[in-house]
Amino acid sequence: MSDDMRIVVTKDGPYMVYGSPPLFLGAVRIDGLGRSLEWKKGERLYPDEIYALCRCGKSKNKPFCDGSHVNGFDGAETAPRDGYEGRANIEKGTGGMDLLQDPALCTGSGFCHAQHSISKTVQKEKTVHIAKQQCADCAGGSLTLRIDGKLVEEDLPKEILVTATPRKEGPIRVTGGIPIESEDGKAYEVRNRVALCRCGRSGNMPFCNGRHLKA
Ligand code: SF4
Ligand code: FES
Structure with a gap:
């Protein structure tokens, strides 16, 4: 783990992750009525020091990119660049x-x-x-x-949680203020928790807007 952790959104391609933030599979733990209780960390993955996470939703090696995005993925970033509070x-x-x-x-x-x-x-x-x-x-x-x-802003660890439930894949939850850089080299506002789209269909790229929950 290093001080220069960052995630870079690439043009119509994956998220490049630098600085080795801890990477986990995870999910929301729910109660018997299906209500959300807490985030549950599962297996920790140990990829190379620099690695690519799929954001097009088509990789056969999820959560990692396998190059499938080259077959046609429009990953244009549409999220606002101004501050959340405003x-x-x-x-x-x-x-x-x-x-x-x-x-x-x-x-x-x-x-x-x-x-x-x-x-x-x-x-x-x-x-x-x-x-x-x-x-x-x-x-x-x-x-x-x-x-x-x-x-x-609660103190959250610097880490990445690739979320999924048995029936649905969810976004990539990034905590602890790891910077997210746009493909144009500019940084988004640093926040202690963001969720990155990994189904390739968000209307607020690169951030998740819940689109994966819809058919
Ligand atoms: S992601 Fe949406 S549904 Fe979940 S806690 Fe936040 S506002 Fe509520
Ligand atoms: S972004 Fe490369 S396979 Fe999905």
Whole structure:
């Protein structure tokens, strides 16, 4: 693991990963009613120091790229380059708390309405700790709390989790502020959690917008 970890989006191709951030397979752990409980880390993978993760969804060697994207993949980046805080919708909570949400970053991981509705947990002082956890779990950083004007970012490890359930492949959850660089060499805003598309169909490339959940 090195200090120059970064992920570079390549033109109509894979994500190139540098600096050896720990790479895991993982999934959301759910309860008997199908409600999201927590992120569960599975097998750790040990690829080469520099490696390519598939983002077109067609590789036969997932999560790694096998070159299948050359058969036709339009991976044009469409995500906004401005800051999250400026474009997020704001919902007022209790005690100086705001709930920020950018719907374009929602991957559908379901923590915001699992056992508690986040709209309710931000309304009571005694459930603020639950709201903080819901935001930290929110896969792509769609939800974030702001308290007294300051964004609350939980301390998350620098790592990559390639997510999937038995029936669906999910996005690549990147935590800990690993920088994401566009194919044009410019960096996206650094955040402590982002979710990168790996089905090749997001309408907010390179970030997941939940499109993999739709047929
Ligand atoms: S990604 Fe975030 S906003 Fe979307 S369902 Fe999951 S917790 Fe809710
Ligand atoms: S990006 Fe190369 S096979 Fe998917």
